[in-house]
Amino acid sequence: MSAPSYAPAPPPAPAPVKRGNPWGVTAFVVGLLALLFGFIPFVGVVSFGLGPLAIIFGVIGLIIKYRPRGLAIAGTAMGAIGFIIALTFTISIYDAFGGDSASSSSDVSHEIEHVAVVKQGDSVKSGHFKFTVTEVKDGVHKVGSSGWQETADGQYIVVSVDVKNIGDESETFWGDDQKLVDADGKKYSADDDAAIALEDSNGLLEEINPGNTTKGKLIFDVPKSVTPKFILFSGSMFGDPVKVRLT
Known part of the structure:
Protein backbone atom coordinates (compact mmCIF):
# COMPACT_ATOMS: atom_id res chain seq x y z
CA MET A 1 0.00 0.00 0.00
CA SER A 2 1.50 3.33 -1.04
CA ALA A 3 2.02 6.20 1.39
CA PRO A 4 -0.64 8.91 1.25
CA SER A 5 0.37 12.06 -0.58
CA TYR A 6 -0.04 15.51 0.90
CA ALA A 7 -0.32 18.87 -0.73
CA PRO A 8 2.74 21.07 -0.31
CA ALA A 9 2.65 23.53 2.55
CA PRO A 10 1.66 27.07 1.55
CA PRO A 11 4.55 29.57 1.44
CA PRO A 12 4.93 31.79 4.49
CA ALA A 13 3.09 35.07 4.39
CA PRO A 14 5.32 37.99 3.45
CA ALA A 15 6.49 40.10 6.36
CA PRO A 16 4.46 43.27 6.72
CA VAL A 17 6.16 46.28 5.23
CA LYS A 18 7.23 48.65 7.95
CA ARG A 19 5.89 52.08 7.16
CA GLY A 20 7.91 55.01 8.43
CA ASN A 21 6.68 58.31 9.79
CA GLY A 98 18.29 95.47 28.88
CA GLY A 99 15.35 97.44 30.02
CA ASP A 100 14.94 101.15 30.43
CA SER A 101 17.99 103.14 31.52
CA ALA A 102 15.97 104.64 34.35
CA SER A 103 15.08 102.12 37.06
CA SER A 104 12.35 102.49 39.65
CA SER A 105 12.99 104.92 42.47
CA SER A 106 12.21 102.30 45.10
CA ASP A 107 15.01 100.03 43.86
CA VAL A 108 17.45 102.91 43.77
CA SER A 109 16.46 104.09 47.24
CA HIS A 110 17.04 100.62 48.62
CA GLU A 111 20.40 100.42 46.87
CA ILE A 112 21.73 103.73 48.17
CA GLU A 113 20.50 103.52 51.75
CA HIS A 114 23.85 102.18 52.92
CA VAL A 115 26.04 104.26 50.59
CA ALA A 116 28.22 106.98 52.09
CA VAL A 117 27.54 110.47 50.75
CA VAL A 118 30.25 113.02 49.98
CA LYS A 119 30.09 116.35 48.21
CA GLN A 120 31.51 117.29 44.84
CA GLY A 121 35.28 117.74 44.92
CA ASP A 122 35.89 115.13 47.62
CA SER A 123 37.62 111.87 46.73
CA VAL A 124 35.82 108.59 47.24
CA LYS A 125 37.03 105.01 46.93
CA SER A 126 35.24 102.03 45.43
CA GLY A 127 36.87 98.78 44.45
CA HIS A 128 40.13 99.39 42.62
CA PHE A 129 39.59 103.12 42.02
CA LYS A 130 39.46 106.50 43.71
CA PHE A 131 37.03 108.98 42.14
CA THR A 132 37.02 112.78 42.30
CA VAL A 133 34.30 114.82 40.60
CA THR A 134 35.84 118.07 39.33
CA GLU A 135 33.02 119.64 37.28
CA VAL A 136 29.39 119.12 36.29
CA LYS A 137 27.74 120.70 33.24
CA ASP A 138 24.05 120.41 32.45
CA GLY A 139 21.92 121.63 29.55
CA VAL A 140 24.46 120.48 26.95
CA HIS A 141 22.73 119.75 23.63
CA LYS A 142 25.58 118.53 21.40
CA VAL A 143 28.98 116.94 21.93
CA GLY A 144 31.76 116.09 19.51
CA SER A 145 33.61 117.76 16.68
CA SER A 146 32.43 118.93 13.27
CA GLY A 147 33.30 115.50 11.86
CA TRP A 148 31.17 113.59 14.36
CA GLN A 149 28.57 115.06 16.64
CA GLU A 150 25.94 113.51 18.85
CA THR A 151 22.73 115.34 19.76
CA ALA A 152 20.94 114.69 23.02
CA ASP A 153 17.38 113.41 23.03
CA GLY A 154 16.87 115.65 26.06
CA GLN A 155 20.01 117.21 27.51
CA TYR A 156 23.50 115.96 28.22
CA ILE A 157 24.81 116.03 31.78
CA VAL A 158 28.61 116.00 31.51
CA VAL A 159 30.42 114.92 34.70
CA SER A 160 34.18 115.46 34.70
CA VAL A 161 35.93 113.01 36.99
CA ASP A 162 39.48 112.01 37.93
CA VAL A 163 39.86 108.24 38.25
CA LYS A 164 42.93 106.83 40.02
CA ASN A 165 43.88 103.16 40.14
CA ILE A 166 44.63 102.40 43.79
CA GLY A 167 45.08 98.67 43.19
CA ASP A 168 48.17 96.55 42.56
CA GLU A 169 47.57 95.77 38.88
CA SER A 170 46.12 97.26 35.74
CA GLU A 171 42.34 97.69 35.89
CA THR A 172 39.68 98.72 33.38
CA PHE A 173 37.40 101.63 34.19
CA TRP A 174 33.92 101.07 32.72
CA GLY A 175 31.74 104.12 32.14
CA ASP A 176 28.62 101.96 31.97
CA ASP A 177 29.11 100.97 35.61
CA GLN A 178 28.60 104.55 36.80
CA LYS A 179 25.02 105.81 37.28
CA LEU A 180 23.46 109.26 37.49
CA VAL A 181 20.49 109.63 39.86
CA ASP A 182 17.93 112.43 39.76
CA ALA A 183 15.72 113.98 42.43
CA ASP A 184 13.03 111.33 41.88
CA GLY A 185 15.47 108.47 42.41
CA LYS A 186 15.60 107.46 38.75
CA LYS A 187 18.93 106.03 37.68
CA TYR A 188 20.52 106.70 34.28
CA SER A 189 23.33 105.00 32.38
CA ALA A 190 26.10 106.82 30.52
CA ASP A 191 25.67 107.43 26.77
CA ASP A 192 28.32 105.39 24.94
CA ASP A 193 27.85 107.11 21.56
CA ALA A 194 28.29 110.55 23.11
CA ALA A 195 31.41 109.39 24.95
CA ILE A 196 32.93 108.17 21.67
CA ALA A 197 32.03 111.40 19.85
CA LEU A 198 33.62 113.59 22.54
CA GLU A 199 37.37 113.43 22.03
CA ASP A 200 39.46 112.50 25.07
CA SER A 201 36.34 111.77 27.11
CA ASN A 202 37.80 108.48 28.38
CA GLY A 203 34.28 107.82 29.58
CA LEU A 204 33.50 104.55 27.83
CA LEU A 205 36.31 102.31 29.05
CA GLU A 206 39.90 102.99 29.95
CA GLU A 207 42.77 100.76 31.02
CA ILE A 208 44.54 102.36 34.01
CA ASN A 209 47.81 101.14 35.48
CA PRO A 210 48.43 101.10 39.26
CA GLY A 211 49.01 104.58 40.66
CA ASN A 212 47.96 106.34 37.45
CA THR A 213 45.09 108.83 37.19
CA THR A 214 42.87 109.31 34.15
CA LYS A 215 40.78 112.41 33.57
CA GLY A 216 37.46 111.38 32.05
CA LYS A 217 34.02 112.73 31.26
CA LEU A 218 30.85 110.75 31.86
CA ILE A 219 27.98 111.85 29.61
CA PHE A 220 24.35 111.13 30.47
CA ASP A 221 21.41 111.80 28.13
CA VAL A 222 18.45 112.72 30.36
CA PRO A 223 15.17 114.65 29.91
CA LYS A 224 15.45 118.43 29.95
CA SER A 225 13.42 118.61 33.14
CA VAL A 226 15.82 116.38 35.09
CA THR A 227 18.10 117.85 37.74
CA PRO A 228 20.99 115.54 38.68
CA LYS A 229 21.26 114.95 42.41
CA PHE A 230 24.19 112.58 42.72
CA ILE A 231 26.30 110.03 40.89
CA LEU A 232 26.93 106.45 41.96
CA PHE A 233 30.49 105.24 41.36
CA SER A 234 31.34 101.55 41.23
CA GLY A 235 34.99 100.54 41.02
CA SER A 236 34.53 96.79 40.60
CA MET A 237 31.90 94.08 40.30
CA PHE A 238 32.16 93.24 44.01
CA GLY A 239 33.04 96.69 45.36
CA ASP A 240 30.54 98.78 47.30
CA PRO A 241 29.24 101.78 45.31
CA VAL A 242 29.88 105.30 46.57
CA LYS A 243 27.60 108.29 46.18
CA VAL A 244 28.76 111.80 45.35
CA ARG A 245 26.28 114.65 45.69
CA LEU A 246 26.21 116.92 42.64
CA THR A 247 23.72 119.58 43.76
Whole structure:
Protein backbone atom coordinates (compact mmCIF):
# COMPACT_ATOMS: atom_id res chain seq x y z
CA MET A 1 0.00 0.00 0.00
CA SER A 2 1.50 3.33 -1.04
CA ALA A 3 2.02 6.20 1.39
CA PRO A 4 -0.64 8.91 1.25
CA SER A 5 0.37 12.06 -0.58
CA TYR A 6 -0.04 15.51 0.90
CA ALA A 7 -0.32 18.87 -0.73
CA PRO A 8 2.74 21.07 -0.31
CA ALA A 9 2.65 23.53 2.55
CA PRO A 10 1.66 27.07 1.55
CA PRO A 11 4.55 29.57 1.44
CA PRO A 12 4.93 31.79 4.49
CA ALA A 13 3.09 35.07 4.39
CA PRO A 14 5.32 37.99 3.45
CA ALA A 15 6.49 40.10 6.36
CA PRO A 16 4.46 43.27 6.72
CA VAL A 17 6.16 46.28 5.23
CA LYS A 18 7.23 48.65 7.95
CA ARG A 19 5.89 52.08 7.16
CA GLY A 20 7.91 55.01 8.43
CA ASN A 21 6.68 58.31 9.79
CA PRO A 22 8.42 61.15 7.94
CA TRP A 23 6.57 63.73 10.03
CA GLY A 24 7.89 62.11 13.17
CA VAL A 25 11.45 62.05 11.83
CA THR A 26 11.21 65.72 10.87
CA ALA A 27 9.81 66.61 14.28
CA PHE A 28 12.67 64.75 15.96
CA VAL A 29 15.38 66.52 13.94
CA VAL A 30 13.86 69.98 14.31
CA GLY A 31 13.15 69.41 18.00
CA LEU A 32 16.73 68.29 18.60
CA LEU A 33 18.03 71.47 16.95
CA ALA A 34 15.65 73.60 19.02
CA LEU A 35 16.88 71.91 22.20
CA LEU A 36 20.55 72.38 21.33
CA PHE A 37 20.23 76.01 20.21
CA GLY A 38 18.15 76.81 23.28
CA PHE A 39 21.22 76.46 25.52
CA ILE A 40 23.28 78.96 23.50
CA PRO A 41 22.86 82.60 24.62
CA PHE A 42 21.70 85.01 21.90
CA VAL A 43 21.73 82.22 19.26
CA GLY A 44 18.96 80.57 21.25
CA VAL A 45 16.37 82.92 19.73
CA VAL A 46 16.40 80.50 16.78
CA SER A 47 14.56 78.07 19.05
CA PHE A 48 11.60 80.45 19.14
CA GLY A 49 10.93 79.30 15.59
CA LEU A 50 12.28 75.76 15.69
CA GLY A 51 10.43 74.80 18.87
CA PRO A 52 6.87 75.50 17.63
CA LEU A 53 7.78 74.02 14.25
CA ALA A 54 8.86 70.76 15.88
CA ILE A 55 5.62 70.67 17.87
CA ILE A 56 3.55 71.11 14.68
CA PHE A 57 5.42 68.34 12.88
CA GLY A 58 5.15 66.11 15.93
CA VAL A 59 1.39 66.58 16.24
CA ILE A 60 0.94 65.71 12.57
CA GLY A 61 3.10 62.63 13.09
CA LEU A 62 0.88 61.57 16.01
CA ILE A 63 -2.34 62.08 14.09
CA ILE A 64 -1.37 59.84 11.15
CA LYS A 65 -2.67 56.32 11.74
CA TYR A 66 -0.67 53.13 11.59
CA ARG A 67 2.67 54.87 11.76
CA PRO A 68 5.29 54.68 14.54
CA ARG A 69 4.92 57.54 16.94
CA GLY A 70 8.08 57.38 19.02
CA LEU A 71 10.06 59.98 17.08
CA ALA A 72 7.01 62.25 16.85
CA ILE A 73 6.59 62.20 20.63
CA ALA A 74 10.30 62.82 21.23
CA GLY A 75 10.41 65.66 18.68
CA THR A 76 7.38 67.35 20.19
CA ALA A 77 8.85 67.16 23.68
CA MET A 78 12.28 68.47 22.61
CA GLY A 79 10.71 71.31 20.66
CA ALA A 80 8.70 72.43 23.69
CA ILE A 81 11.69 72.12 26.05
CA GLY A 82 13.98 73.97 23.62
CA PHE A 83 11.47 76.83 23.34
CA ILE A 84 11.17 77.12 27.13
CA ILE A 85 14.94 77.08 27.64
CA ALA A 86 15.47 79.76 24.98
CA LEU A 87 12.75 81.91 26.53
CA THR A 88 14.31 81.55 29.99
CA PHE A 89 17.78 82.54 28.74
CA THR A 90 16.38 85.52 26.80
CA ILE A 91 14.48 86.85 29.81
CA SER A 92 17.58 86.46 32.00
CA ILE A 93 19.77 88.32 29.51
CA TYR A 94 17.20 91.08 29.14
CA ASP A 95 16.97 91.51 32.90
CA ALA A 96 20.75 91.72 33.15
CA PHE A 97 21.51 94.07 30.26
CA GLY A 98 18.29 95.47 28.88
CA GLY A 99 15.35 97.44 30.02
CA ASP A 100 14.94 101.15 30.43
CA SER A 101 17.99 103.14 31.52
CA ALA A 102 15.97 104.64 34.35
CA SER A 103 15.08 102.12 37.06
CA SER A 104 12.35 102.49 39.65
CA SER A 105 12.99 104.92 42.47
CA SER A 106 12.21 102.30 45.10
CA ASP A 107 15.01 100.03 43.86
CA VAL A 108 17.45 102.91 43.77
CA SER A 109 16.46 104.09 47.24
CA HIS A 110 17.04 100.62 48.62
CA GLU A 111 20.40 100.42 46.87
CA ILE A 112 21.73 103.73 48.17
CA GLU A 113 20.50 103.52 51.75
CA HIS A 114 23.85 102.18 52.92
CA VAL A 115 26.04 104.26 50.59
CA ALA A 116 28.22 106.98 52.09
CA VAL A 117 27.54 110.47 50.75
CA VAL A 118 30.25 113.02 49.98
CA LYS A 119 30.09 116.35 48.21
CA GLN A 120 31.51 117.29 44.84
CA GLY A 121 35.28 117.74 44.92
CA ASP A 122 35.89 115.13 47.62
CA SER A 123 37.62 111.87 46.73
CA VAL A 124 35.82 108.59 47.24
CA LYS A 125 37.03 105.01 46.93
CA SER A 126 35.24 102.03 45.43
CA GLY A 127 36.87 98.78 44.45
CA HIS A 128 40.13 99.39 42.62
CA PHE A 129 39.59 103.12 42.02
CA LYS A 130 39.46 106.50 43.71
CA PHE A 131 37.03 108.98 42.14
CA THR A 132 37.02 112.78 42.30
CA VAL A 133 34.30 114.82 40.60
CA THR A 134 35.84 118.07 39.33
CA GLU A 135 33.02 119.64 37.28
CA VAL A 136 29.39 119.12 36.29
CA LYS A 137 27.74 120.70 33.24
CA ASP A 138 24.05 120.41 32.45
CA GLY A 139 21.92 121.63 29.55
CA VAL A 140 24.46 120.48 26.95
CA HIS A 141 22.73 119.75 23.63
CA LYS A 142 25.58 118.53 21.40
CA VAL A 143 28.98 116.94 21.93
CA GLY A 144 31.76 116.09 19.51
CA SER A 145 33.61 117.76 16.68
CA SER A 146 32.43 118.93 13.27
CA GLY A 147 33.30 115.50 11.86
CA TRP A 148 31.17 113.59 14.36
CA GLN A 149 28.57 115.06 16.64
CA GLU A 150 25.94 113.51 18.85
CA THR A 151 22.73 115.34 19.76
CA ALA A 152 20.94 114.69 23.02
CA ASP A 153 17.38 113.41 23.03
CA GLY A 154 16.87 115.65 26.06
CA GLN A 155 20.01 117.21 27.51
CA TYR A 156 23.50 115.96 28.22
CA ILE A 157 24.81 116.03 31.78
CA VAL A 158 28.61 116.00 31.51
CA VAL A 159 30.42 114.92 34.70
CA SER A 160 34.18 115.46 34.70
CA VAL A 161 35.93 113.01 36.99
CA ASP A 162 39.48 112.01 37.93
CA VAL A 163 39.86 108.24 38.25
CA LYS A 164 42.93 106.83 40.02
CA ASN A 165 43.88 103.16 40.14
CA ILE A 166 44.63 102.40 43.79
CA GLY A 167 45.08 98.67 43.19
CA ASP A 168 48.17 96.55 42.56
CA GLU A 169 47.57 95.77 38.88
CA SER A 170 46.12 97.26 35.74
CA GLU A 171 42.34 97.69 35.89
CA THR A 172 39.68 98.72 33.38
CA PHE A 173 37.40 101.63 34.19
CA TRP A 174 33.92 101.07 32.72
CA GLY A 175 31.74 104.12 32.14
CA ASP A 176 28.62 101.96 31.97
CA ASP A 177 29.11 100.97 35.61
CA GLN A 178 28.60 104.55 36.80
CA LYS A 179 25.02 105.81 37.28
CA LEU A 180 23.46 109.26 37.49
CA VAL A 181 20.49 109.63 39.86
CA ASP A 182 17.93 112.43 39.76
CA ALA A 183 15.72 113.98 42.43
CA ASP A 184 13.03 111.33 41.88
CA GLY A 185 15.47 108.47 42.41
CA LYS A 186 15.60 107.46 38.75
CA LYS A 187 18.93 106.03 37.68
CA TYR A 188 20.52 106.70 34.28
CA SER A 189 23.33 105.00 32.38
CA ALA A 190 26.10 106.82 30.52
CA ASP A 191 25.67 107.43 26.77
CA ASP A 192 28.32 105.39 24.94
CA ASP A 193 27.85 107.11 21.56
CA ALA A 194 28.29 110.55 23.11
CA ALA A 195 31.41 109.39 24.95
CA ILE A 196 32.93 108.17 21.67
CA ALA A 197 32.03 111.40 19.85
CA LEU A 198 33.62 113.59 22.54
CA GLU A 199 37.37 113.43 22.03
CA ASP A 200 39.46 112.50 25.07
CA SER A 201 36.34 111.77 27.11
CA ASN A 202 37.80 108.48 28.38
CA GLY A 203 34.28 107.82 29.58
CA LEU A 204 33.50 104.55 27.83
CA LEU A 205 36.31 102.31 29.05
CA GLU A 206 39.90 102.99 29.95
CA GLU A 207 42.77 100.76 31.02
CA ILE A 208 44.54 102.36 34.01
CA ASN A 209 47.81 101.14 35.48
CA PRO A 210 48.43 101.10 39.26
CA GLY A 211 49.01 104.58 40.66
CA ASN A 212 47.96 106.34 37.45
CA THR A 213 45.09 108.83 37.19
CA THR A 214 42.87 109.31 34.15
CA LYS A 215 40.78 112.41 33.57
CA GLY A 216 37.46 111.38 32.05
CA LYS A 217 34.02 112.73 31.26
CA LEU A 218 30.85 110.75 31.86
CA ILE A 219 27.98 111.85 29.61
CA PHE A 220 24.35 111.13 30.47
CA ASP A 221 21.41 111.80 28.13
CA VAL A 222 18.45 112.72 30.36
CA PRO A 223 15.17 114.65 29.91
CA LYS A 224 15.45 118.43 29.95
CA SER A 225 13.42 118.61 33.14
CA VAL A 226 15.82 116.38 35.09
CA THR A 227 18.10 117.85 37.74
CA PRO A 228 20.99 115.54 38.68
CA LYS A 229 21.26 114.95 42.41
CA PHE A 230 24.19 112.58 42.72
CA ILE A 231 26.30 110.03 40.89
CA LEU A 232 26.93 106.45 41.96
CA PHE A 233 30.49 105.24 41.36
CA SER A 234 31.34 101.55 41.23
CA GLY A 235 34.99 100.54 41.02
CA SER A 236 34.53 96.79 40.60
CA MET A 237 31.90 94.08 40.30
CA PHE A 238 32.16 93.24 44.01
CA GLY A 239 33.04 96.69 45.36
CA ASP A 240 30.54 98.78 47.30
CA PRO A 241 29.24 101.78 45.31
CA VAL A 242 29.88 105.30 46.57
CA LYS A 243 27.60 108.29 46.18
CA VAL A 244 28.76 111.80 45.35
CA ARG A 245 26.28 114.65 45.69
CA LEU A 246 26.21 116.92 42.64
CA THR A 247 23.72 119.58 43.76
